[in-house]
Amino acid sequence: MNLSRRDFNRLTALGLAAQLTPALATRLVAQTTSDRKIGYAVIGLGRISNLFMAGVQNSANSKITALVSGHPEKAAMYAEKYGVPKSSIYTYENMEALRDNKAVEAVYVGLPNSMHAEYTIRSAKAGKNVLCEKPMSVSVAEAEAMIDACKTANVKLMIAYRLHLEPTNLRAIQLIRDGSIGKIQSIQSTYGFNCGAGEWRLDKAMAGGGPLMDVGIYCLNATRYLTGEEPSEFSAYAYSDPNDPRFTTVEESLNWISKFPSGIVASCNTTYGAPMEGYFRVFGSHGWVQATPAFNYDGLHLTAEFFKPGGKFTAIDEPNLEKNPIDFTREADHFSNCVLNNLTPVTPGEEGLRDMKYIREIYRSAGIKFS
Amino acid sequence: MNLSRRDFNRLTALGLAAQLTPALATRLVAQTTSDRKIGYAVIGLGRISNLFMAGVQNSANSKITALVSGHPEKAAMYAEKYGVPKSSIYTYENMEALRDNKAVEAVYVGLPNSMHAEYTIRSAKAGKNVLCEKPMSVSVAEAEAMIDACKTANVKLMIAYRLHLEPTNLRAIQLIRDGSIGKIQSIQSTYGFNCGAGEWRLDKAMAGGGPLMDVGIYCLNATRYLTGEEPSEFSAYAYSDPNDPRFTTVEESLNWISKFPSGIVASCNTTYGAPMEGYFRVFGSHGWVQATPAFNYDGLHLTAEFFKPGGKFTAIDEPNLEKNPIDFTREADHFSNCVLNNLTPVTPGEEGLRDMKYIREIYRSAGIKFS
Numbered sequence: 142m143n144l145s146r147r148d149f150n151r152l153t154a155l156g157l158a159a160q161l162t163p164a165l166a167t168r169l170v171a172q173t174t175s176d177r178k179i180g181y182a183v184i185g186l187g188r189i190s191n192l193f194m195a196g197v198q199n200s201a202n203s204k205i206t207a208l209v210s211g212h213p214e215k216a217a218m219y220a221e222k223y224g225v226p227k228s229s230i231y232t233y234e235n236m237e238a239l240r241d242n243k244a245v246e247a248v249y250v251g252l253p254n255s256m257h258a259e260y261t262i263r264s265a266k267a268g269k270n271v272l273c274e275k276p277m278s279v280s281v282a283e284a285e286a287m288i289d290a291c292k293t294a295n296v297k298l299m300i301a302y303r304l305h306l307e308p309t310n311l312r313a314i315q316l317i318r319d320g321s322i323g324k325i326q327s328i329q330s331t332y333g334f335n336c337g338a339g340e341w342r343l344d345k346a347m348a349g350g351g352p353l354m355d356v357g358i359y360c361l362n363a364t365r366y367l368t369g370e371e372p373s374e375f376s377a378y379a380y381s382d383p384n385d386p387r388f389t390t391v392e393e394s395l396n397w398i399s400k401f402p403s404g405i406v407a408s409c410n411t412t413y414g415a416p417m418e419g420y421f422r423v424f425g426s427h428g429w430v431q432a433t434p435a436f437n438y439d440g441l442h443l444t445a446e447f448f449k450p451g452g453k454f455t456a457i458d459e460p461n462l463e464k465n466p467i468d469f470t471r472e473a474d475h476f477s478n479c480v481l482n483n484l485t486p487v488t489p490g491e492e493g494l495r496d497m498k499y500i501r502e503i504y505r506s507a508g509i510k511f512s
Numbered sequence: 513m514n515l516s517r518r519d520f521n522r523l524t525a526l527g528l529a530a531q532l533t534p535a536l537a538t539r540l541v542a543q544t545t546s547d548r549k550i551g552y553a554v555i556g557l558g559r560i561s562n563l564f565m566a567g568v569q570n571s572a573n574s575k576i577t578a579l580v581s582g583h584p585e586k587a588a589m590y591a592e593k594y595g596v597p598k599s600s601i602y603t604y605e606n607m608e609a610l611r612d613n614k615a616v617e618a619v620y621v622g623l624p625n626s627m628h629a630e631y632t633i634r635s636a637k638a639g640k641n642v643l644c645e646k647p648m649s650v651s652v653a654e655a656e657a658m659i660d661a662c663k664t665a666n667v668k669l670m671i672a673y674r675l676h677l678e679p680t681n682l683r684a685i686q687l688i689r690d691g692s693i694g695k696i697q698s699i700q701s702t703y704g705f706n707c708g709a710g711e712w713r714l715d716k717a718m719a720g721g722g723p724l725m726d727v728g729i730y731c732l733n734a735t736r737y738l739t740g741e742e743p744s745e746f747s748a749y750a751y752s753d754p755n756d757p758r759f760t761t762v763e764e765s766l767n768w769i770s771k772f773p774s775g776i777v778a779s780c781n782t783t784y785g786a787p788m789e790g791y792f793r794v795f796g797s798h799g800w801v802q803a804t805p806a807f808n809y810d811g812l813h814l815t816a817e818f819f820k821p822g823g824k825f826t827a828i829d830e831p832n833l834e835k836n837p838i839d840f841t842r843e844a845d846h847f848s849n850c851v852l853n854n855l856t857p858v859t860p861g862e863e864g865l866r867d868m869k870y871i872r873e874i875y876r877s878a879g880i881k882f883s
Binding site for chain 1: 694695697698700702704706745747748749751752753764765767768769771775776777779780781783785786787788795796797798799800817819
């Protein structure tokens with residue numbers, strides 16, 4: 142039997158999904174009740190948009206039908222690669238013409254953070270459903286405006302928190318909800334990397350902030366989906382090496398603890414100045430669950446131990462064999478399914494807005510200005 | 513060749529020591545310039561004193577020569593086991609008579625925390641050098657009084673921070689000092705366990721506090737010896753399950769972040785309500801060093817990765833094959849050597865006092881009263 146890459150990805154997802162409760166497993170599988178594919182205009186053609194387009198190639202209900210870019214040559218190259226007609230290549234200036242392109246029902250916003258709000262709102266006004274990358278925006282006010290614009294235009298808005306659809310993270314959630322580790326006590330989570338000089342993420346005007354906006358947001362969001370609670374308090378310390386020219390407008394590292402209503406405390410670390418694997422470990426009264434890596438595009442690995450009275454324990458060791466860009470396939474599957482069947486996305490604008498508010502709290506505690 | 517357990521322990525230590533700089537390696541090896549062995553009176557005959565006595569059996573320069581206990585039968589049993597004459601068994605009431613026992617030059621204080629100060633001070637007044645378990649005391653004032661009493665009596669005082677003499681922890685320190693991981697960014701450290709109901713450590717009157725005093729102090733102390741810096745600021749959240757009868761006087765869990773002068777931030781978690789392995793991970797600009805377990809009596813395991821420009825890296829994986837109670841052998845070796853050669857212990861009273869001051873800050877930030 143020859144399996145296509147798409148079939149293989151799907152089977153892998155289903156294999157992992159078999160360990161999940163039906164409610165969680167259904168998140169992984171598009172439930173398309175139509176043969177119709179949702180056409181996406183991809184706005185911004187950087188690294189993440191490239192991954193999204195590659196992911197859509199394996200999607201059951203999604204296709205790339207337009208591109209929006211400031212780089213005509215790059216746009217022409219991708220148009221050829223993904224079979225987008227030349228007439229469906231737009232610039233940032235003329236993208237309002239998308240309104241008249243019936244082949245486009247949704248957009249994917251893969252731009253630098255500071256452009257998320259503008260292009261989400263312009264897309265909504267053009268009548269398109271919006272799948273927008275995280276972080277949602279560079280301010281709370283922008284996030285609220287994005288939600289309002291999509292409501293007014295009666296289009297759907299999803300923030301691309303791909304891990305809400307990812308089997309290893311869903312499996313951790315399920316083990317915790319099933320009570321395998323008892324009552325959660327605390328969580329550790331880290332994510333960071335050594336950011337190369339000159340990247341737009343080091344420019345606060347484009348990024349809105351430093352590693353917290355880019356990768357620390359994974360730790361923040363994970364502490365929320367792992368606990369199923371909303372944090373009530375934050376305390377944070379930031380640091381920037383005054384002699385490192387990379388960190389003149391954004392912080393180098395940010396470390397915080399957050400308290401949750403049930404008493405859980407999460408400790409998170411993020412940085413642009415050190416190799417720091419995406420990781421979480423949840424400590425419960427009777428065991429722990431860990432994923433490391435936890436947030437990467439592939440190679441995720443879940444381990445756990447559940448202790449029982451008398452010292453006996455059950456150990457779990459589950460590597461995730463899925464390959465990038467399956468996260469993006471699932472993301473497209475899910476959002477297209479929401480559009481096709483008028484469902485609310487698993488991570489709507491409101492989910493992004495919550496994180497923006499928490500990010501504001503973290504920056505406030507660290508003494509960093511955040512608009 | 514038949515190796516004695518003592519020889520084997522020593523060879524193991526030397527094997528690990530061979531990876532260390534001379535300055536660190538010498539900590540591991542007693543440098544006795546005398547054939548004389550220092551005689552110890554062991555005060556309190558609980559679990560930790562039992563480990564100390566077992567460790568001393570392998571010491572080159574230490575022996576057990578007296579016992580102080582409130583349990584005559586237990587004392588008689590240990591006296592026979594370790595060859596202590598019946599005439600050298602004391603009670604808490606008559607231990608001042610130790611003054612006249614020339615076979616006793618030092619004491620080991622292995623009592624509950626609230627008794628450390630009293631028995632350290634009484635021992636000093638009896639002219640004996642004092643090796644006192646951690647935490648040093650249950651208040652800053654007590655710690656200061658202990659230092660003063662030992663100075664006045666002209667005896668040495670060492671707090672039993674055994675990891676300052678432990679090869680895996682020394683190896684981590686050396687890798688960091690050598691610059692293998694670059695500039696330290698942040699540290700994570702955890703230590704906790706599910707404390708059985710009825711233990712004295714759950715009684716604030718005897719313990720002075722909860723898991724922070726007992727096991728969290730390992731994380732606190734590790735962040736100091738790993739960085740070589742003193743923390744300048746603390747922020748902490750505590751939690752106690754109001755329905756768990758174990759936590760009526762001490763906290764269940766305590767989680768804090770601390771800031772160091774160079775910008776390093778440490779995130780630490782401790783608990784009496786969850787299985788939480790002793791662990792640290794130090795994130796540097798060009799790599800990380802981790803020990804897990806990091807603080808146990810044996811089975812320690814160090815791993816590290818050092819990244820280089822271009823993505824190449826060197827990985828380290830060094831299990832420590834030493835067996836408990838070698839930490840206690842080294843501790844006795846070191847303190848006896850200090851007594852024999854008039855040296856300052858690696859962890860004098862002042863080291864314990866610093867931690868007591870930091871513990872006061874952590875409790876203050878968490879809103880917990882600490883005397």
